[in-house]
Amino acid sequence: MQYMSPMPGTEPNRRALVTGASGHTGSFLVNLLADHGWHVTATDLAQDRRSRVITKEEIFDVPRERLSIDRPGVEFIPADLTDKETIQPLFEGEQHGYCTVFHTASLYDYFAPFELLERVNVGGLRNLLEACYGRRGARKNDGAEGPRFIHWSTCGVYGQPKYERWDVPADETAPFNPPNDYSRTKMMQERLLEQWHREHGVPTVIIRPAPIYGPYQAYGMFHVYHLVRTVGSVPVVCLYPRSKRLRMPMVHVEDLVRAAEFLADAPAEKVVGEAFNAIGDCGYQEDFMAYIAQLLGADYSYISVPWFVYVILARITYRRAVGRMKGLARKGKRPRYDAPMAEYITHQYFFSNEKIKRLGFKYEYPDMFVGTKRTVDWYLDHGWLEKEKWEVA
Amino acid sequence: MGFVSTIAYMLVAGFVVQLWYRRSLRARWKDAKFFIGNVIIAATWILQYLVYIDVLPLPAVLSAAFPWIPPQSGRTWMWNSWQFWQFGGGQALLDIPAGMSQVAVMLALSYPLWYFLGIWIGRCAFGNKSYQHGALWLFSVEKGSAPAPRLEPGDGEGEPEHRP
16 A cells, blocks of 8 residues: 555644754755644754854855745754754753654765764764663653654765666665765764664664755755856766766755655654665766756757776866865865765766655656756846846846 | 968967957957957958968068068968068978969868857857856866864864765
8 A cells, every 4th residue: 555645734733853954955844844734843053053064055155045944833942963962952841742853964065074074963863862762762661662763864875886787776775885974974874873773763764865956055966056057168978888878866855855754654664764765767967967058058068988988087087176175175275166076977876766656755856857947047046146247237 | 470370360369359258248249259250350361362462561571570581472471471480590481382372262261260269269268158257267266265164163174084
């Protein structure tokens, strides 16, 4: 039997804690849950502290515009997951008896040093689990479990899997092989959760999103749009042999938060203790680049390259990007584009979304085109991407 | 000004016009670079023709001004304009074999291509529209860079570690 999400407004009163609520995904999630009648306790760093940690939003001179979570049904309590004392108020009082915790908070910054990533992502998760379930774990005396814990991981934990066939996507059973420090801390989070699930009975559900795109996003996919818009020309690389074409994994933020709510509502026996990729149907990188070049008014030219030549050039480019990032870091600067973002030009990231679809979840933006068009239009309308001077005037 | 060296001038002209166009011209006149290109190419063709048929005494003027350039006909000069850059070195004139007039026409007809190649290189380097900055932007010095993330003073001062 397929599970169907209840219609918004028909659910009983449900309470959720959303961490990272001021972030890109968190703010969309809070709004979706509030739209669907959830009582949401939203938490994130206090603004002054947040601006010290989330410096990635300052890389480009774009409007500091965020999706507001200031609305009825949403209570905001600032907290720092690395500071246990600030987490306690999230769990005090009857109004904070949650049925679901959505843990979107993490330091997603490829430039951050590993120690900081570990402290925020892994240490912060441990503190949250201890505050939420206590040291004894989720099972209470009456046998009832604590809140369902929906955790945000990343498809990056897989790195580039060993594909049996290049055109068959890897599923959730692929082994971990994280290619950068951020993904490494996400893998450590997953292992910690697995331990809490196994030893303490915490009802965990893990979402592994592909790179997220959508309005208000200032890091990650936005960099691709910004790069194409600013440079103004794109060499679209057609690979030969064609069987080696690289995929473009991505998920629209609205699909991602819908998937999270779906997993919160799904029967426990089908989702608890499981991990789910959240990813649209992977198109090809060359199609994506040609499409956004067209949307963003950039020139594009097709360059046909044999696979081995492409691999050599892409690796040189990637190594140069890493070298440049390290050079700038030594000067106390951060680059416009963090090197790990270039991993997509050297790796095949092709993941399956069948597992969540088999439960009955439907993507609103299954392919990359409609969502990308709307997202790019939003960036242009809101001044995040430059227009011609006379268009602005 | 010779048939061959003009190819290089056309490339440079296209490149410079594109830079000018990107910086200021486009805002005032969208088709400026095509107009300027037409003017440059047409003027070049006319001048070259007049020199070639010895109506414009360019070789004589240059020869008077720069002693290492020997007196010669316009037709010879158009194939030997490299002498201008030779600064007193070898001054041998090339024999102009029969059939070079056709080659000259072919070269002159290719000037628009070289001009637009210059435009294209300029486009890639500097961009075309007012919001584009071209590939050179990637190598420009980063100003006002965002700081590294930190929770407390002292955090994030280490160099980021990245494993490819």
